Amino acid sequence: MLRGILCFFVSGVLAGVGGGPLTNPHPNITDQQLFWGADQYDFSVVLPAAGMECFWHFAHRGERFYLNFMVQWVTGVGHDRHLSVAVNAPSSLLVSTVDDATGQINFEAEETGFYQMCFSNFHNHFGVMQVFLSFGVYYNGYRDPAQLKEEEKKKKEEVSKDLNNTLSVIEEATQRIENHVFHVFRYYSFGRMRKSADYFLLLSNSQYISWWSAALSLLIVTSGYLQLLFLKSLFIAKTPAEEEKPRC
Numbered sequence: 001m002l003r004g005i006l007c008f009f010v011s012g013v014l015a016g017v018g019g020g021p022l023t024n025p026h027p028n029i030t031d032q033q034l035f036w037g038a039d040q041y042d043f044s045v046v047l048p049a050a051g052m053e054c055f056w057h058f059a060h061r062g063e064r065f066y067l068n069f070m071v072q073w074v075t076g077v078g079h080d081r082h083l084s085v086a087v088n089a090p091s092s093l094l095v096s097t098v099d100d101a102t103g104q105i106n107f108e109a110e111e112t113g114f115y116q117m118c119f120s121n122f123h124n125h126f127g128v129m130q131v132f133l134s135f136g137v138y139y140n141g142y143r144d145p146a147q148l149k150e151e152e153k154k155k156k157e158e159v160s161k162d163l164n165n166t167l168s169v170i171e172e173a174t175q176r177i178e179n180h181v182f183h184v185f186r187y188y189s190f191g192r193m194r195k196s197a198d199y200f201l202l203l204s205n206s207q208y209i210s211w212w213s214a215a216l217s218l219l220i221v222t223s224g225y226l227q228l229l230f231l232k233s234l235f236i237a238k239t240p241a242e243e244e245k246p247r248c
Helices: 002-018 145-161 166-235
Strands: 038-046 052-059 062-078 083-088 094-100 100-110 114-122 129-137
Touching: 038 052, 038 114, 038 166, 052 129, 062 083, 062 114, 062 166, 083 100, 094 100, 114 129, 129 166
Parallel strands: none
Antiparallel strands: 038 129, 052 114, 062 100, 062 129, 083 094, 083 114
């Protein structure tokens, strides 16, 4: 009986060790291969008064990293539209800084890893602002050095066999078209960012004009009513009974 219990316990432990959760879904793929490719992200973020938000994005060495931002609206006291932006490399080195209401950062990644983007609203100690962000990475023909050596060997072998390889020409043309389409979407997102900022500016001006119009209308009505009371008091005649009252 005791031997059966021990066998059951050992088999349960071995089953638990072999059937645990899968912590690495791609054991044969490195992080660089997983994150390789061009991508872009567009969204808005609200920064509190004197607050800061940071985001991270992966980039390979040789890729082009870009960041576009624009302040859409500001509320509170002061209404300072300046935004402090800093981009740090994976080694914590400062890559670029911008302190303005709108700006663009574009550079070639010198390191492989996650680049940090921090947005600070320290100019407004009592104001909240909304910022539109558009960032991502792209590459123009950059490949891994080991992959380049293999491709060079294959190209030398292919050149000796066939100088006019139609498939390679089609592949290169497709890559160029994909790159151009990617940049078209970049410029489209930047134009949409400017359009949204103009919309929020018009909405803010409309609310400002509406409030001031209501306040001035109320002031005009109040001043007219007070003037009417003052003129009415000038034409009130005293009765003889009030004039003959003895004075103490």
